[in-house]
Amino acid sequence: GQCIKICPVGALTEKNSVTELNRLLKNSQKHIVVQIAPAIKHTIGEEFFITPGVDVTSKMVGALKKLGFDKVFSTDFSADVTIMEEGTELIERLMKGDRELPMFTSCCPGWVNYVEKSYPNFIKNLSSCKSPQQMFGALAKSYYSNTLNIPKEDIYVVSIMPCTAKKGESERIEMQENGIRDVDLVITTREFAKLIKMNNIDFNSLPDDLTYDSFMGLGSSAGRIFGSSGGVMEAALRTVSHILTDGQLKQIEFKTLRGFENVKSAEIILGERKIKVAVINGIGSAKKVLDAIEKNKIYFDFIEVMACYGGCISGGGAPIPDSLEVRKSRMKGMYLFDSNSTLRKSHENIEVINLYKNYLKEPCGHKSHHILHTTYSNKTKI
């Protein structure tokens, strides 16, 4: 899809991850944990003739347990952590003033790579937050390792992600410490389906009542909608508005920010301040907005950018075919999950609350900065 074209790293990092993982699951002494990105839950079913958009969490968990993973966790959890960190970072930047703004989301490596290669002047505007995939890995090798007393050298983190750009992201030098990577191996949605099929697991007959393991498995539906364009922004607004209005702003849904339009924007009153936000679909549209910002033609405080049209539900690793109709169904399934959820805000997730209480202490604090934040660099060709 669109993703592969804008992520040249994709082709280079594609290797036979499925065979490698299959071998590891059968022979390794390591403690193998897996995280599953939000989009996968509403797309993997298509590989097994299930209607696009239907949430197949239980069957997926069942398959992963059968495959031999020690713990099955969810990237929705670390998406909630991302909101705590990124929301706090936004508030800090708003207080410091316009020089720090706009702030851009940093959870799509296709977008981050583009800024580093083509618009280095905007590197300072990228949120310093690692993506949810990387936050999960970093927490598995610190918080989880410490709490369960498993040496981090013995933990192997696998991610199931919507695109090959996530493989490149996991290999970045900034995403490892003393040779220990946050995330050890990334497979795409289609590769995950291949792994299930080569092990002769009958996906459709797996149970319908399984859930993720606890500790880093609970996600709010704000964390889930990260997989659709506009979802990160909406999730952030739910938490930032709670903090800035002392819980007074009751709005949960920000529907004008949803959907496939190239650029969506809104003005939101948060306590004393009105903030201008934008959500961008695709790198082509992002380029136009960046040029307009550089010429002072427009102004925004906070901007979400996803390289794929419609967000990660349209990722290059998703099942094929993925027509616009299919993508719309996936997105619909994701928002249906959100409207049916009783946990719709990242800051209300009890596993996230416990993480801060027992380990990180506070968002954007000393420990968070070390574990969950990162840096970028100018990669323009000379």
Ligand code: SF4
């Ligand atoms: Fe990957 Fe999602 Fe970015 Fe597409 S939008 S490149 S799937 S992270």
